[in-house]
Structures are given as structure tokens and as C-alpha cells.
Amino acid sequence: MKSSKYLILFLTILLFSTVLNAQKYVTKTGHIKFFSTTPMENIEAHNRQVNSAFDLSNGNFVFKVLIKSFEFEKALMQEHFNENYMESDKFPNAMFSGKIENISDVDFDKNGDYSVDVKGNLTIHGVTKSVEQKGTFTVSGDGINANAVFKVKVADYDIKIAKAVIDNIAEEIEITVDAKLEKLK
């Protein structure tokens, strides 16, 4: 009798976790581009190993990224980015944790582009700021493509730029997010 109770409990947990997983979309190979433009020079970097998860049941949305995985064209830029500005040994990750506010506007059973309102906390360089951004969810048979372009003020995240290169780095950095989320199996 006791064993059948355990069996029912086990099957309930299994069913519950399957339902939860069926509503979760994830990727570990999302792409984030960082772009700084000034009259002196343009600087861009790419990170193609971005973790992202979206929970359909409540609209929760998470991005996590390792700072050392950003790749620049020039070795010196990458070195300065990690050592002087982002201090990646001290703050190895950046992350966004928030919610899609208008989740009811997205029909996940119908392919197409949907504008989404994202609200949450962005943590860079150990500093957390509340952010609100527009983005796009493209729903297809393969999953969801999440895209957003937004700007981040360097000073807001306590990132100090050396005077010698202050004209080379923009005060606002453009961040482009492109993540192809697949249903978690």
C-alpha cells in the first residue's frame, strides 16, 4: 500500500515536471553583439555562448553571459575590456532577469513576429539596474527567436574609461540580442 503511494507521488512529480518543461524554451548558444561608435573608431564584440531561458507559463525571461566569452577584432581591445573596464575576474557574469509583460499578446500556436515588452533587472559589472525594453519574439515551428536592440550607458554600471581612450569609446553602447530558443525536452 505504502509503495503504491510512493508510485503515485513519483508519477505526479514526473508528470508535473514534464508539463513545466514543456512550457520552457532555452538556448545556450544565443548571440549578443556589443557595438561602440565614435568619430575616432568603431568597436564591436560578439558572444555566441549566451544562455537564455523563457518560461511560457509565467513570462519569466533570463539571459546569462560570461564576460570573457566576448570576442573582439583586436587582442588589445579584448584585454582592456576584460582587465580594465569589465574587470571580468571580479565580475565574470552579466545577466538579465525579468518578465515579458505582454505575454498574452503572443500567440505561441501561430507563427509570426510579435512585439514584446521586457521589464527586469540588468546586472553588469556587479551593478544592477532596472530596465524596460521593446523586443521581438518570432514564433516558428522550431521555437522562438528572441531579438532586441537597446543601449546601455557605461557610467550607469560604474565602468570607468581611461582618459587616454575616452574619445574612442562611446558613452552609450548598443547591445543586440539574438537568441533562438528551443523547447526544453
Add this chain to the structure above:
Amino acid sequence: MKGVKILVVILTLIGTGIFIVYEFTYNKSKPDYAELEADYQVSAEELYNEFLADQVGSSAKYNGKMLQLSGEITKIERTDSLLIAVYVFNEGMFGDEGVRCTFLADKAQNLENADLSTNDIKGFCSGYNDVDVILEKCTLIKHD
């Protein structure tokens, strides 16, 4: 006339200096990761467990270092631009969790045809993202 010669020499020295600074600092090339020696040899499972047990200590020890990993690869993932060897040891909110090794584009072909019983993976550790330990610029390397 002597003054002109001195000026030419000074200008040449300044020009050479600027060129050297440009080439060896601003424009210096990235390391050849395939040729770099491993700083640590460790099994993928030990590495993962070390990060789980002590993220701060392990980050200080391994981040930014070249690692040579032994162990049995669980799966190989492909995206448009990446080939990733994955050691799986756990399961969490992102699915499988473990150590993910991204291969250099020109070394990726080797992975598909490799005898993984006689090869380790060598790569640059960029850290632990609370889900996986990430190695990049990976190549295969023969066991000792």
C-alpha cells in the same frame, strides 16, 4: 646641414617607435590557442565538481587559463557557427549541465573523426555561468 641630418634621424626614430607601438600593442595578434601549453590537466568531471563546490576559488584558479580535459564526451552539438563537445554531469533549468567545449573553426573537423579514447580536449577556460563550465578555442590533444 648637420641639423637636417639630426632631424631626419629623430623623425626616423619616432616613426619606428610609433610603428613598433602600433604593431606590438594596438595591433598585436591574438594568441595561437592551438599552440599554447595547458596550465592544468584535469578530468572534465573534477573540473565541474570543483566549480560547483567553490565557484569563487575555482574561477580564480581556472578562468583565463588553458586546460587539458580528460573524460568521455557525452554529445557533440552543432550550430551555424560553432561545434561544441559537451560533457554532461547534471540537469537543471537549462537542461543538461556540465562542461561545454567550443572548437576552433579550423580544428572542428578533427573532432568529428577523432578517436576520443586517445585524445583529450585542450581549451581556454572562460568561466562558469552558473550552469556550465565553458572552454573555448578548443583543439584535440593526444594523451601523455
